[in-house]
Amino acid sequence: MGSIVEWATNPWGQSVPIHIGWVMIWVCAFSAIAFAVVHALYLAVFGKPKVFAVNDTPEMVNSIPEKVVRHGAVARAFHWIMATSMFTLLFTAFLPKVGVKFDWVTYHWIAGLVFTASIIFHIIHASFFLDFWAIWPDRTDVRDAFRRMQRFFGKPAPLPARFSKYPLENKLYHSTILITGLTAIFTGLFMMKRVNTHNIFTRNPYLFGDMTWGLMYVMHGLVGVSLIALVFVHVYFGIRPEKREITRTMIQGWMHKEFFLEEHDPARWRPGKDTDTPLTPPSEVPGD
Secondary structure (H helix, E strand, C coil), rough: CCCEEEECCCCCCCEEEEEECCHHHHHHHHHHHHHHHHHHHHHHHCCCCCCCCCCCCHHHHHHCCCCCEECHHHHHHHHHHHHHHHHHHHHHCCCHHHCCCCCCHHHHHHHHHHHHHHHHHHHHHHHHHCCHHHHHHCHHHHHHHHHHHHCCCCCCCCCEEEEEECHHHHHHHHHHHHHHHHHHHHHHHHHHHHHCCCCCCCCCCCCCCCHHHHHHHHHHHHHHHHHHHHHHHHHHHHHHHHHHHHHCCCCCCEEEEEHHHHHHHCCCCCCCCCCCCCCCCCCCCCCC
């Protein structure tokens, strides 16, 4: 069994980290596969239909369009550009480590710049043109998560509300991807100072000492292998039958009204017909 971190001795006799142990590629890959298998088997054997508290008025139902827009064209374009750059980063980073040899460095840093630019664009777009708070957990999410947990263990609890634009699981996944993605960007941009970027960055391998460089490479590697698992789990949920309507919204932009009313609470998310921005700010559902 390999080590999580590999070390080397520099010319001054100091022991410094140089990168992660590449066994972590397989640890993260197999962990993600195991999670998907266990989750799928659990739902197949013990899965139950979702049950929510519903208090829609006829006026509220009639105000929902037949095609509910969830993602506008710009948001969808960002998602697929970001996804393409992410897969390119993962393939170029880890295929050489498992025996597929090719000149990967240039492809990797170019994909890194595309990924960085897409994230910067997304932060600006989400902050000023979309509903910025839709992706962050609120008190209703926390309350309903506790209620679902109580009901899971067979304890009496009120029915949870339907979801807002994003379920709590999506919001927590987004936060995890945000942390790992920004860490990869931060460390990756500094690491570009050590490679030939054709004059985009001035090469300066002496910017940091050996220990700092080593820790940066380790951190970059750890978030990289973490992204293998995170991306795999994201794809797994995207292809599950109950999630395909959500997945289609990232292609066609909209979901059917029936699905919206099954999964989403109009009191928490009032989408417009042609924009990602709610007609009214998402509200907290009052407690029972």
